[in-house]
Structures are given as C-alpha cells and as structure tokens.
Amino acid sequence: MGHKNKKSLTLQIQETLEGKLKIGCSKHLDKHNGIADQYIYSYSTFKTYMKECNYFVRFCKDNYGNKTLEQCREHIADWIDSRRDLSPYTLKLDLSAVAKLYGVSCDELGIATPSRTRDVITRSRGAKKRDKHFSELKNEELVTFCRSTGLRRAKLRGLRGNMLATDDRGRLCIEVTVASKGGRHRLAPIIGDVDRIVAIMEAAGNGKVFPHISSAADIHGYRAEYATAIYNQYARPIAEIPYDRVNKGTGHRYQSEVYHSRGDGRKLDKAAMLEASRALGHNRISVVGEHYLRFDNKK
DSSP, X not given: OTTSSOSOHHHHHHHHHHTTBOTTSOHHHHHHTTOGGGOBOOHHHHHHHHHHHHHHHHHHHHHHOOOSHHHHHXXXXXXXXXXXXXXXXXXXXXXXXXXXXXXOOHXXXXXXXXXXXXXXXXXXOSOOGGGGGOOTTTTHHHHHHHHHHXXXXXXXXXXXXXXXXXXXXXXXXXXXXXXXXXXXXXXXXXXXXXXXXXXXXXXXXXXXXXXOOOTTSOHHHHHHHHHHHHHXXXXXXXXXXXXXXXXXXXXXXXXXXXXXXXXTOOEEEHHHHHXXXXXXXXXXXXXXXXXXXXXXXXX
C-alpha cells in the first residue's frame, strides 16, 4: 500500500490528458461519429485543460488531502461552488476541463453553471489597468492595422510584408497561414484605410511587419472593432429581413435569417454575422454574436 499512488496529481493529470490527444485528426469526422467528446485536438486546448485541472486538484489536496484523481472526483461540485464569483465563461471552462479529465460530458457531471450571455462579458470592455501602459497615439500604426485586419496577436507576431493577397471577390486581404485558428488557411479582408495597410506591408518587404508588439495592446478589443465594422458593412435593417418561415406549432411566420442574441435580446442579421465570422477565422456565427460584436444601444 505504501508504494501506491506515488505519482503526483499533476503527473496523473498530464498522463490522462495526453492519452486523449488526437492531434492532426479530423474533429469534424469524430463529431459525426459521436466520439469527439473523448479527445483533445489541439495543444492549446491541452495546455488550458492542464492548467484548470491543476487548479482543481490543488483545491482537493488542500481541502481534503486527496492524492488520486479518483479521490478528487467527488469534490468537483465543491470546487465549482468555490469559484462562483468568477464569470460564467470561466466556470464553463472549469467544468469542461474536469469533464474531459474524467471522460464524461458536462451534462453527466450534473453541475449547473450560469448561462453565458453577452451582457456578462468583460474581456476588452471598459477601461483596464493595462490601458495606462499603452498609448494608442504612440502606437497608431499598430492600432490602425489591427482595426483594419482583425488579426490575432500570434498572427501579428509572425506577419511578414509579403503576405498580401486578393480573394475571389477582388478584396485585398492578409493571407493567414500560420498561428491561425485550428491551423486553417484563410484570407482576412482588409477594411478601413486599405492604402495605408498596403503601404505598411510593402514597407516591411519580406521582413516582419511588427517586430515588437506591446503586451498591453488590447488586440482582442481591436478584433472586436474589426468584426463589428464587417458586420455593419453587410447588415440589413432587421425590419427589412423577410418573414420567410412558418412555425409548425403556432402557425406564426418568423425571420429565419435573424439571430436573437442571448442575454441582451438584440436581433442580428445572420448573413452579416457569417461575413464577420469568416473574416475572423471562425465557423460559428454565435461566436461572433456573443463574443465580438459591440453596440452601444439595442436595435
């Protein structure tokens, strides 16, 4: 008995999650076969789950003296309850991480978390402490570039001046080939002052466009501004979108092309959301609708 459970909880987590890694395989196919919940398809997700699961087992070790993952399992609900002051998004991530660790779905854990809605999002919204350490005036070129291209920080770091391209609509774009979401190749349309962006790219030649990017720059916030600008470029007035479907239960007509945002109840044009989603490198319009689009007032 004295020689059992010699592995640390961290090592137990690592070995368990590494056994679920399925890098380079088709998540889409596994979803179709109903087995996607059993695996992890990217190293970034693996590292995130490692971090959250380590928070979990540290809680169990400190409060209950647990030494194995099996012992920790009965305290999942207690851990989630101890973190109720965090955002619904963080709680959902916590739950997803431990569910993956134990090879079950979040529903099987039977632990409810608050709904994730637009009105509770705080990331890149409002003034933050780091804003005091970043001058948009002194970094005007970077800010303009971000608002015009919507690139992620990782892509900006590796961006070179020879990555300009034209899409099938004739729009000038940034070719996203590395550090992209899921490793997918895509073209990010350039908006705003296109000539300025082209000049910045051409000036860099084959070298990096931005050799240094301040850690205080709110890159996600600029992505949100970019997404909102793309959406507004294509959005139709909601009242002009046709009532093209009939509810079989009530017989009432409804607008199938209108998205109802969770939380604030805003109505959005699905076609315009899809344009913004593709520009950002996402596939689901709900991601853009709930995480990126910024509006001062309801429509």
